[in-house]
Amino acid sequence: SVIMLSKRASLLKPSPTLAINAKEKELKAKGIDIAGFGAGEPDFNTPDHIKQAAITAINDNFTRYTPVSGIDPLKDAVIDKFKKDNNLNYKREEIIISCGGKHSLYNLFQAIFQEGDEVIIPAPYWVSYPPMVELTGAKPVIVETHEDEDYQITSDILKRFVNKNTKGIILNYPSNPVGSIYYSGKLQQIGKLAVENNFYIISDEIYEKLTYDDYTHVSIASLDPAFKERTIICHGVAKTYAMTGWRIGFTAGDAIIIKAMGNLQSQSTSNPTSISQMAAIAALNGPQDSIATMLDAFKKRRDYLIGELISISGITCYSPKGAFYAFPNFNNVLGKTYKGSVIGTSTRLTEILLEDFHTAVVPGVEFGKEGYLRLSFATSMEIIEKGVERIKNAVASFK
Ligand code: GLU
Numbered sequence: 001s002v003i004m005l006s007k008r009a010s011l012l013k014p015s016p017t018l019a020i021n022a023k024e025k026e027l028k029a030k031g032i033d034i035a036g037f038g039a040g041e042p043d044f045n046t047p048d049h050i051k052q053a054a055i056t057a058i059n060d061n062f063t064r065y066t067p068v069s070g071i072d073p074l075k076d077a078v079i080d081k082f083k084k085d086n087n088l089n090y091k092r093e094e095i096i097i098s099c100g101g102k103h104s105l106y107n108l109f110q111a112i113f114q115e116g117d118e119v120i121i122p123a124p125y126w127v128s129y130p131p132m133v134e135l136t137g138a139k140p141v142i143v144e145t146h147e148d149e150d151y152q153i154t155s156d157i158l159k160r161f162v163n164k165n166t167k168g169i170i171l172n173y174p175s176n177p178v179g180s181i182y183y184s185g186k187l188q189q190i191g192k193l194a195v196e197n198n199f200y201i202i203s204d205e206i207y208e209k210l211t212y213d214d215y216t217h218v219s220i221a222s223l224d225p226a227f228k229e230r231t232i233i234c235h236g237v238a239k240t241y242a243m244t245g246w247r248i249g250f251t252a253g254d255a256i257i258i259k260a261m262g263n264l265q266s267q268s269t270s271n272p273t274s275i276s277q278m279a280a281i282a283a284l285n286g287p288q289d290s291i292a293t294m295l296d297a298f299k300k301r302r303d304y305l306i307g308e309l310i311s312i313s314g315i316t317c318y319s320p321k322g323a324f325y326a327f328p329n330f331n332n333v334l335g336k337t338y339k340g341s342v343i344g345t346s347t348r349l350t351e352i353l354l355e356d357f358h359t360a361v362v363p364g365v366e367f368g369k370e371g372y373l374r375l376s377f378a379t380s381m382e383i384i385e386k387g388v389e390r391i392k393n394a395v396a397s398f399k
Pocket residue numbers: 015017018038039040041102126127128176
């Protein structure tokens with residue numbers, strides 16, 4: 001063939017969450033009625049006042065290049081958010097706006113990691129962290145966390161993996177895929193370890209506003225100035241304001257890192273979309289009641305979905321404290337047979353569910369946890385009811 005990809009590109013596979021999303025859409029286009037628990041995105045529409053701000057931006061011809069790292073009013077709205085929600089003070093030069101939360105993380109990793117570095121990623125992890133770290137030449141170091149410890153990494157375990165090459169740890173809470181959160185005590189221990197051993201804390205707080213019951217989110221950066229110094233927070237408007245397609249992420253951290261991320265943007269994407277930036281200002285500064293409406297619905301769906309999943313014989317499920325994912329344990333089912341062959345893996349189970357039971361889920365192995373499945377409950381109750389019924393039928397048909 002005349003085509004020869006770079007090693008980097010040839011080793012890269014598509015994001016499994018987005019791949020399932022694409023597959024789901026393909027089947028739906030063929031007229032197949034799929035119950036989709038695939039990619040995590042709120043089924044709510046972007047609130048009207050946010051859409052209106054974008055329409056106004058277009059009509060006002062706010063459609064040209066903006067500063068590469070985002071416009072000042074949006075940076076100020078982000079600064080206000082951190083002050084108000086987390087009691088954190090940032091200056092404009094410590095904030096950068098990027099083209100979605102993934103772009104924020106990608107640029108951040110490119111700015112701080114390189115060959116020879118090790119980056120600790122607690123598992124279960126979000127699918128794109130390891131490939132994004134690998135793309136910098138650094139090595140992902142996967143560290144298991146456990147359900148009976150609320151999927152929080154402990155400093156005792158962490159200590160065993162920290163060495164002179166450790167450059168950072170990626171925390172994500174509320175977490176995708178398990179919905180775990182972190183308490184201040186644990187964050188204190190992790191922060192101290194980062195200070196003692198001089199590594200960065202990458203805190204992905206994109207699900208900050210989506211917590212249930214009595215939990216309130218605590219940003220690790222807010223606990224100690226020494227933690228803040230080495231913490232970079234990645235965040236965005238996608239999950240909070242049902243704005244996944246608008247692609248606006250933001251990052252807060254040291255001005256030197258933020259500047260380096262700006263240089264990367266300057267040579268690659270340039271500014272995030274001008275219109276989306278205006279929409280994001282409306283989202284952050286405008287009325288916040290849409291969040292409560294969404295949360296209320298997510299909580300009902302969570303309670304229903306978890307209740308149904310654990311009613312299936314052999315299935316257990318951690319009760320998520322935040323985000324909008326259920327991560328049930330299907331290990332007891334994997335040894336069974338379907339159409340004469342042993343199911344064996346979460347990937348195979350996912351295929352069976354999609355092809356024969358028209359239900360889209362993401363295999364746990366993609367999140368570093370074989371035997372589990374991830375189901376997004378940011379979808380309608382009707383779809384959840386239908387999907388749960390199909391999963392029950394599937395499990396009942398396994399021998
Ligand atoms: N973060 C969402 C998910 O995990 C969206 C898809 C993606 O970017 O991976 O489903």
